[in-house]
């Protein structure tokens with residue numbers, strides 16, 4: 504009798520023990536981070552303009568949204584004046600084209616951005632993170648010399664709801680990293696600060712500064728993650744200025760070749776697989792890849808902007824000119840997919856970036872797209888974690904070798920007639936127009952002379 508009571512008690516204990524164990528296991532897996540399958544990103548949003556694109560972003564239903572800079576336009580643009588007392592354009596200008604706004608003004612612009620109904624709706628269901636670019640840093644094309652950076656760092660972090668006790672509020676610059684998802688299916692997001700420590704343009708100095716480099720080395724050499732997304736406000740792979748100069752120039756890592764090489768070397772030496780870049784700033788969308796940096800293609804998906812886009816700068820009847828120029832501009836790194844909206848595979852209207860990960864397929868598949876204001880893709884790339892792995896010498900690599908070469912030539916190394924064809928066309932057109940004008944003037948003068956002569960004769 505006594506022994507059977509003991510057995511029952513033991514059994515009960517065992518059941519309770521099992522229950523507790525399963526509860527603990529359940530609690531552990533429940534506290535595990537949820538799997539991330541959809542990430543959206545964007546840049547260049549004018550807080551005073553209608554921001555219709557949030558509807559398409561909300562419909563995509565991202566778990567994470569990443570701001571890549573120019574999240575507001577915080578600086579003040581002076582009117583375009585070629586002549587007069589306050590000239591803002593040309594080598595003879597005497598007033599800067601952009602001036603910083605006051606703290607109160609910055610704050611009210613952030614408030615307007617944050618209260619936008621579309622963005623507010625997104626924030627309810629989506630984790631929002633971000634970094635900055637020049638216009639929210641406080642001044643067009645500014646770098647480390649800019650005086651407003653400490654105040655503006657606080658304002659950006661307020662906008663992003665960074666906790667008051669966050670170390671990010673105490674460091675110099677807004678760089679930061681995040682890890683999402685369960686172990687084995689983790690996504691690391693590294694957001695760079697390309698402004699706070701950046702040496703002057705054309706100095707070939709540093710973009711990140713030594714402290715941020717040390718931090719980045721630690722981040723990339725740290726625990727592995729299936730996917731690593733590096734967010735840079737300015738483009739990393741594309742060096743369009745090499746083919747649009749001397750007509751116009753865009754900020755990018757290419758202007759700091761040593762710094763860019765250091766970044767590629769760091770990724771290669773870290774032996775980290777699954778790394779790609781996302782960027783903004785340029786007011787159009789494009790996807791580029793560079794195959795000669797690490798052992799696998801390094802993609803850079805550029806989405807710009809949420810409201811600011813090159814085609815909006817000209818009246819609709821002239822949009823075809825923008826598209827023609829985009830198509831004519833030589834590029835060596837751009838991914839020319841079959842499914843692009845336009846032949847150039849760039850997109851000059853408002854857009855956002857959409858990353859989708861299919862963790863259940865083997866190998867894990869990824870679709871990265873630039874999408875329009877209605878959520879339809881305008882350019883995109885399908886890749887996998889197998890492709891973003893340092894390739895061993897095998898048949899896959901051999902097949903890819905030929906294709907790979909395509910994305911290895913720097914824009915700088917194009918034959919000059921190709922590299923400068925935009926400028927050549929521009930100056931030829933200008934010359935023809937000028938000749939035409941001279942011809943017309945000459946004709947007009949001679950006709951009026953003849954008339955005058957005839958008149959006198961009569």
Ligand SMILES: *[C@@H]1O[C@H](CO)[C@@H](O)[C@H](O)[C@H]1NC(C)=O
Nearest residue numbers: 549550551552553576580811
């Ligand atoms: C932002 O939008 C407003 C209203 O449409 C416009 O007046 C302003 O010039 C825009 N700012 C920029 C930087 O495009």
Ligand SMILES: *[C@@H]1O[C@H](CO)[C@@H](O)[C@H](O)[C@H]1NC(C)=O
Nearest residue numbers: 742744745748757760913915
């Ligand atoms: C990018 O282009 C500029 C010229 O506009 C050139 O000075 C620079 O070296 C290029 N960078 C790379 C990495 O090719």
Ligand SMILES: [Fe+2]
Nearest residue numbers: 573636637784
């Ligand atoms: Fe910018």
